Amino acid sequence: GQQVMQIPQYQHVQEGEDFTTYCNSSTTLSNIQWYKQRPGGHPVFLIQLVKSGEVKKQKRLTFQFGEAKKNSSLHITATQTTDVGTYFCDDAGNMLTFGGGTRLMVKP
Amino acid sequence: DAGITQSPRYKITETGRQVTLMCHQTWSHSYMFWYRQDLGHGLRLIYYSAAADITDKGEVPDGYVVSRSKTENFPLTLESATRSQTSVYFCASRRGEDTEAFFGQGTRLTVV
Numbered sequence: 001g002q003q004v005m006q007i008p009q010y011q012h013v014q015e016g017e018d019f020t021t022y023c024n025s026s027t028t029l030s031n032i033q034w035y036k037q038r039p040g041g042h043p044v045f046l047i048q049l050v051k052s053g054e055v056k057k058q059k060r061l062t063f064q065f066g067e068a069k070k071n072s073s074l075h076i077t078a079t080q081t082t083d084v085g086t087y088f089c090d091d092a093g094n095m096l097t098f099g100g101g102t103r104l105m106v107k108p
Numbered sequence: 109d110a111g112i113t114q115s116p117r118y119k120i121t122e123t124g125r126q127v128t129l130m131c132h133q134t135w136s137h138s139y140m141f142w143y144r145q146d147l148g149h150g151l152r153l154i155y156y157s158a159a160a161d162i163t164d165k166g167e168v169p170d171g172y173v174v175s176r177s178k179t180e181n182f183p184l185t186l187e188s189a190t191r192s193q194t195s196v197y198f199c200a201s202r203r204g205e206d207t208e209a210f211f212g213q214g215t216r217l218t219v220v
């Protein structure tokens with residue numbers, strides 16, 4: 001699988017602020033999957049993006065796939081304490097390898 | 109997700125001992141994976157399997173052995189546990205390429 005880099009590694013936000021995490025690859029990705037891991041929990045699938053320029057929304061979460069299919073972003077509008085966790089991206093090729101993740105902490 | 113289970117959930121073992129972590133899935137998914145996650149870090153792939161009797165190394169395979177004689181089971185064995193193998197281990201499965209992965213609850217292993 002492709003190695004993807006995620007930035008930032010950590011992000012502290014005040015509740016109600018927006019949050020964005022980025023996933024970058026030096027090579028073209030076949031598709032991108034996003035997962036969320038709550039503290040003490042296991043990763044849970046959020047979404048998959050396949051098409052160039054694709055944008056998908058899940059309530060306050062917006063996922064975007066770059067036009068060149070080399071990057072992706074996850075944007076959370078008006079964060080809540082329930083958004084706390086680590087967000088991982090992955091190029092879902094044959095070998096499921098994850099980026100390092102972005103750990104989101106939300107101050108109430 | 110009740111369809112993929114790991115056992116045990118917690119394990120303490122001594123350096124040098126052999127220990128096996130079990131992973132069982134009920135969906136007949138072709139692909140299965142083992143990861144380790146160290147405190148505050150991401151997931152690192154240890155081994156994966158595309159089908160029964162087919163396994164391949166991931167990023168950090170040294171010190172680990174896997175087998176997959178049946179589609180539903182994918183045990184991970186630490187042949188001679190070391191303290192550096194203290195970690196949380198996650199098993200995952202998915203039906204095919206580019207499909208959603210489902211993770212087990214994890215096994216917290218401590219090597220003393």
